[in-house]
Amino acid sequence: MLGIFNAAMKCCKRLVKDGGGNFAVTTALILPVLVVAAGGAVDASSAYLEKSRIQGALDSAVLAVAGVSDNTQRLTTAASFMPPASENPVANPLVLAANSDGSVTGTYTYEVENNFLNIIGIDNFRIVVTATAMSSGTSASSGSACIHVLGNVGQAVLINSGANVKSAACGIDVLSTSSPAFIMNSGSTISTPRFCVKGTNYIKNGGTLTNLQVGCAASADPYAGLLPEPPVPSTCTMSGAQSGTTFTLSPGVYCDVTFNGSPKLTFQSGLYIIKGTMIINSGAVVNAQGVTFYYPDVNSRILANGGLTFNASAPTSGTYAGLLMYEATSSAANNANKQQYIFNGSVGETLSGIIYLPNRQVTYNSTTNQTSTINMVVYSLIMNSSNWAVEPYAGSSPYTQSSVASVRLMN
Structure with a gap:
């Protein structure tokens, strides 16, 4: 032409x-x-x-x-x-x-x-x-889930308009038997090989939900009592407001830290104990390879203020192999105090590893340009307007108890 x-x-x-x-x-x-x-x-x-x-x-x-x-x-x-x-x-x-x-x-x-x-x-x-x-391996259509919602509460899962979740091998298990166990609104798409709900009462106001199973044998917490809880030093590696354009951070204890502006943050490999809130402002670029984020209580968190580019992967060996982000669960008082956790407004996000937040009411607002490979445990889950491509984490970890299918394109 x-x-x-x-x-x-x-x-x-x-x-x-x-x-x-x-x-x-x-x-x-x-x-x-x-x-x-x-x-x-x-x-x-x-x-x-x-x-x-x-x-x-x-x-x-x-x-x-x-x-x-x-x-x-x-x-x-x-x-x-x-x-x-x-x-x-x-x-x-x-x-x-x-x-x-x-x-x-x-x-x-x-x-x-x-x-x-x-x-x-x-x-x-x-x-x-x-x-x-x-x-190859165990088919995810009948095998393990990689997203577990544990709370036996009404509306344990809320799928709002604009939520777009797709996976080839990652199932979603919801343990709630309350009424309704989940709510799905119009303008949303959840396409996974398994959406297993222990209860039978739900509200679906529209949208596309593939492979829904109700009255299903949803699996329990796969990591309960297995994850190590490190001692928390009394001295903080960093605290307070930080100004600058580039930070290279070392493993340690971070206490109520705020990174002003839109810096580039590089977390060197190792264990990061987050006490209080770590605030990362809009426009920041975060790279954290071979990293574990540990929260000693339910009031500790990483809070992103939107517009974030976040790429993080768990260690592949050692005590924390496979653990990307998790919280302490040995305290009954801590476990009884459920708190909100927001994966907020990322413009690009790639996560790899186990995310264990069984005491958090998680809200997911982020966008993934590539597929995240995770095994996630939460108390409840809200999916807002977001694009979320997710597959099971298949990396080496002493805490992974089951395997799921491996799928690949063929030329």
């Missing part, structure tokens, strides 16, 4: 140079070609971008169903990742095939409407993409 446009431009330039009397007539003939060529290049570019988007959606879809054996469930789950029927005029655009090696291949056909080429009868581009995924 671009070659036609360039050839037409060269022709026009020769006519101008020759100064022929037929220039106006010739221009009138060539101008529509120029318009179609230029517009065609725009249509082709739009189609290419759409193909990339559809390919990414199909990759996620086959990953989500690689370990699912039921044909109806597999198709329903995969379709939830793809564009709604109102956006695609193709009838039955998604086809899934179970292969002899146990993998699943998806093929999706999509029509992109043209804005310029339709004037010459080319109304659309038809895009066909394929993807194949393989699952």
Whole structure:
């Protein structure tokens, strides 16, 4: 298409140079070609971008169903990742095939409407993409959850409009038998291989929730009594308000620390005991690799004020292997004092490790540009407007008791 446009431009330039009397007539003939060529290049570019988007959606879809054996469930789950029927005029655009090696291949056909080429009868581009995924190990559709909500309270899970959670192998287990055990509002999508609720009463005001099971055998706290509680030194490594653009922090005790401005924070590998509140202001960039954050009581926390870029991973060896963020649970008084914890307004977040906050009423507002790999335990959970891509943490840890499926794309 671009070659036609360039050839037409060269022709026009020769006519101008020759100064022929037929220039106006010739221009009138060539101008529509120029318009179609230029517009065609725009249509082709739009189609290419759409193909990339559809390919990414199909990759996620086959990953989500690689370990699912039921044909109806597999198709329903995969379709939830793809564009709604109102956006695609193709009838039955998604086809899934179970292969002899146990993998699943998806093929999706999509029509992109043209804005310029339709004037010459080319109304659309038809895009066909394929993807194949393989699952090994225990299928998450019937196996372990990686998000556990422990509170036996009404509205233990609240899914608000705008929540968008997708996973190929991470199930969600809710232990509440109260009424309602969870509430889901319209404009939200939770697409996971397992959403298991011990109770049977819930309120669903709309939205998309795949693989809901009620009256289900939701699993109990997988880490209860297993995690080590380190001694807390009386001396603080850092406290109070801190000003600057760049901080490199060492393991230690951090007492009611505020980082002013929008600094870059690098946490060196090791154990960080957070006493009180660590405030990280909007716009900060946080990098914490091989790090464990420990809260000695329910009033301790890290509070981000939105607009944060946060990348953190747990240690891969030693006493705290696999532990990214956790709290003390040995005190009955502490356990009886549930407190709010907010994962607030990240513009980009990647977490890897165990997050153990069984005494926290967690609110999740963050956005992930990449997939976080976590095993999370909370008391209750509110999912607000957020994009959350999550898979089970599969790193080495002495506290991980069960394994889940491993899924991968195949070339």
